[in-house]
Amino acid sequence: MIRVPMAESTPAVEIRNLSKEFRTSFRRKPLRAVDDVSIRIMPGEVYGLIGPNGSGKSTTMKALLGLVAPTSGSCAIFGKDSLKTDSRNEVGFLPENPYFYKHLTGAETLRFYGKLCGLYGKALAARVDELLDLVDLTNARDRRVGGYSKGMLQRIGLAQALIQEPRLVILDEPTAGVDPVGSREIRDLILKLRDRGITVFLCSHLLEQVQEVCDHVGIIFRGRMIREGRLEELISIEDQTDIVLKDASSELLEKITALVAATPGASVVRTGKPRTTLERLFLREIKEEKP
Amino acid sequence: MTAIQHQPLQGSHFRRILVIAANTFTQLVRMKVFYFMGIFAVIAIASNFFDLPQHEGPESVGSNVLRSIKSWSLGAMTLFSVVLSVVATALLLPKDVEDRTLYTILAKPVPRFDYLAGKLTGVLMLVFVSLLVMDLLMTAVLHIRTGMVVEQQMEMARAMGWPPEAIDSLRAETLANGPNLSLQGAVLAVFLRASIMASLALLISTFSTSTLFTTIVSFLVYFIGHFQADARDVWLHAGQEGEGVFARLAALLFSLILPDFQLFNVIDAVIEGQAMSLIALGKLTLVGLYYAVFFTFASWFIFADKEF
Numbered sequence: 214m215i216r217v218p219m220a221e222s223t224p225a226v227e228i229r230n231l232s233k234e235f236r237t238s239f240r241r242k243p244l245r246a247v248d249d250v251s252i253r254i255m256p257g258e259v260y261g262l263i264g265p266n267g268s269g270k271s272t273t274m275k276a277l278l279g280l281v282a283p284t285s286g287s288c289a290i291f292g293k294d295s296l297k298t299d300s301r302n303e304v305g306f307l308p309e310n311p312y313f314y315k316h317l318t319g320a321e322t323l324r325f326y327g328k329l330c331g332l333y334g335k336a337l338a339a340r341v342d343e344l345l346d347l348v349d350l351t352n353a354r355d356r357r358v359g360g361y362s363k364g365m366l367q368r369i370g371l372a373q374a375l376i377q378e379p380r381l382v383i384l385d386e387p388t389a390g391v392d393p394v395g396s397r398e399i400r401d402l403i404l405k406l407r408d409r410g411i412t413v414f415l416c417s418h419l420l421e422q423v424q425e426v427c428d429h430v431g432i433i434f435r436g437r438m439i440r441e442g443r444l445e446e447l448i449s450i451e452d453q454t455d456i457v458l459k460d461a462s463s464e465l466l467e468k469i470t471a472l473v474a475a476t477p478g479a480s481v482v483r484t485g486k487p488r489t490t491l492e493r494l495f496l497r498e499i500k501e502e503k504p
Numbered sequence: 505m506t507a508i509q510h511q512p513l514q515g516s517h518f519r520r521i522l523v524i525a526a527n528t529f530t531q532l533v534r535m536k537v538f539y540f541m542g543i544f545a546v547i548a549i550a551s552n553f554f555d556l557p558q559h560e561g562p563e564s565v566g567s568n569v570l571r572s573i574k575s576w577s578l579g580a581m582t583l584f585s586v587v588l589s590v591v592a593t594a595l596l597l598p599k600d601v602e603d604r605t606l607y608t609i610l611a612k613p614v615p616r617f618d619y620l621a622g623k624l625t626g627v628l629m630l631v632f633v634s635l636l637v638m639d640l641l642m643t644a645v646l647h648i649r650t651g652m653v654v655e656q657q658m659e660m661a662r663a664m665g666w667p668p669e670a671i672d673s674l675r676a677e678t679l680a681n682g683p684n685l686s687l688q689g690a691v692l693a694v695f696l697r698a699s700i701m702a703s704l705a706l707l708i709s710t711f712s713t714s715t716l717f718t719t720i721v722s723f724l725v726y727f728i729g730h731f732q733a734d735a736r737d738v739w740l741h742a743g744q745e746g747e748g749v750f751a752r753l754a755a756l757l758f759s760l761i762l763p764d765f766q767l768f769n770v771i772d773a774v775i776e777g778q779a780m781s782l783i784a785l786g787k788l789t790l791v792g793l794y795y796a797v798f799f800t801f802a803s804w805f806i807f808a809d810k811e812f
Contacts, residue, residue: 275607275811275812278607278610278611279610280607280610280611280811280812281811281812282809282811298613298614298615299613301610301611301612301613301614302613304611305611306607306608306611307608308604308607308608308611309604310604311603311604311605311607311608312603312604312605313603313605313608314527314531314605316530316531316534316535317527317530325523325527326608326612328519328520328523329520329523329524329609329612329613329614330612330613331519331613370608373608374608377612383611
């Protein structure tokens with residue numbers, strides 16, 4: 214049997230009017246963790262779901278993976294109902310702060326997940342080598358996962374999510390608790406996945422990170438989707454334009470300011486030196502320190 | 505990175521169960537559970553020395569030591585297999601939930617039944633291998649000691665001038681206390697009892713909130729299982745005077761849900777040198793299978809709708 218790729222028009226993720234309530238106790242009103250949320254992610258998109266802690270991000274992801282059943286609404290992965298096991302053929306998942314079997318080495322961990330997906334023999338061995346190389350853990354392949362650092366755990370987690378070459382990858386807070394270098398590595402990996410046409414659905418409360426990798430975002434707050442759309446459209450300020458100059462003299466700046474002042478309807482909002490981010494500064498400094 | 509190839513995903517239920525079972529087995533082995541083997545070796549060898557002096561005659565010489573070896577060895581096997589079955593099963597499931605490892609497994613195309621069956625099979629594989637090693641050690645010790653006892657008895661009987669028929673009869677009687685098929689049947693019964701306990705602990709851990717609760721309730725059921733037959737008899741006897749039919753139905757339901765461990769008393773009979781019939785072993789196997797399958801499917805029933 215050959216798996217025929219689904220038509221591009223089939224969404225990778227289709228969440229329709231999802232609501233999820235949890236019972237806290239018999240007397241109290243049920244807690245509505247997700248309230249009428251709809252998300253549609255097309256193949257190849259990188260979608261970031263952002264929101265504060267406890268806003269319903271993880272519950273939405275769990276419902277999409279069939280780990281919780283919706284109170285109402287439905288979830289589908291490439292057109293397959295999330296509550297059915299076969300919907301998980303096309304998806305890889307990295308939970309928040311994952312811990313894998315401490316008794317296994319990195320390579321054994323990937324072999325275990327590969328076998329669960331029906332991979333065996335040389336194909337599995339080649340896939341394990343390839344993924345360990347991708348996440349830069351080849352040197353730690355025979356070390357037990359119990360001794361891995363937080364960043365290494367996230368990377369082996371990402372590798373296990375990719376083991377069966379899924380078309381959709383779901384990442385729950387992929388850089389939570391990881392240092393800036395590790396965080397950058399994970400971000401680069403997400404960009405690599407995007408380049409390969411893999412759909413990525415990630416949730417995070419680290420907004421800068423989401424802005425760097427996502428092309429679509431949704432903002433969820435107290436279980437409700439309050440804003441959604443293309444990132445560029447959401448964050449651009451339509452009536453303003455940036456001009457960044459290099460080695461501009463004070464005379465040139467004065468001329469530009471005068472020209473703007475002489476133009477009816479236009480005004481200078483702000484001038485000054487652009488700043489790098491603390492993260493970029495940190496990464497540049499440690500790169501320079503490295504021999 | 506190679507290009508994305510969407511190959512059909514292979515893998516049957518059976519294969520996935522085996523993968524999870526093998527992982528569980530490795531996990532328990534690497535938790536150094538087999539250290540118990542060292543303690544068992546000490547018990548099996550030490551039980552050789554628990555021989556009370558005999559003065560009655562050649563027929564009694566050394567018989568007690570053979571029973572002592574069997575009794576201590578089967579006792580240690582029972583203790584180890586029941587404790588391991590309950591504790592390992594009660595520990596593994598909540599640990600996977602706590603570490604979120606379960607999410608990564610269930611996010612793969614793994615049906616929940618396969619996960620449960622894999623975990624249970626892994627624990628049972630470990631119990632089986634452990635019992636096999638302990639059985640081999642017990643059989644070896646018993647074989648050597650039976651040879652020594654028979655030789656000693658024959659020497660004494662000949663010295664006392666016993667007729668050849670009586671000597672042959674004595675030899676057969678002593679060999680019945682040595683390693684034989686009934687003894688292997690008793691070890692199988694120990695394994696069946698452990699299987700029931702493991703599947704029971706699995707059932708409890710699907711709705712329990714802690715490992716401690718699962719362990720305590722499992723051992724409580726184990727305890728009840730040892731006197732439930734007596735309680736049932738007393739109850740039915742009382743019921744004959746009044747609501748006989750209802751009492752009988754309730755008793756039947758009770759025994760369908762709670763295992764009757766008195767059936768495993770045949771192990772004690774084997775220690776005493778009695779033979780275990782194939783029918784008795786077959787009956788025990790059926791009972792063991794019934795409870796293990798019943799508890800596993802009940803676990804699945806609860807686990808299938810569980811939310812994480």
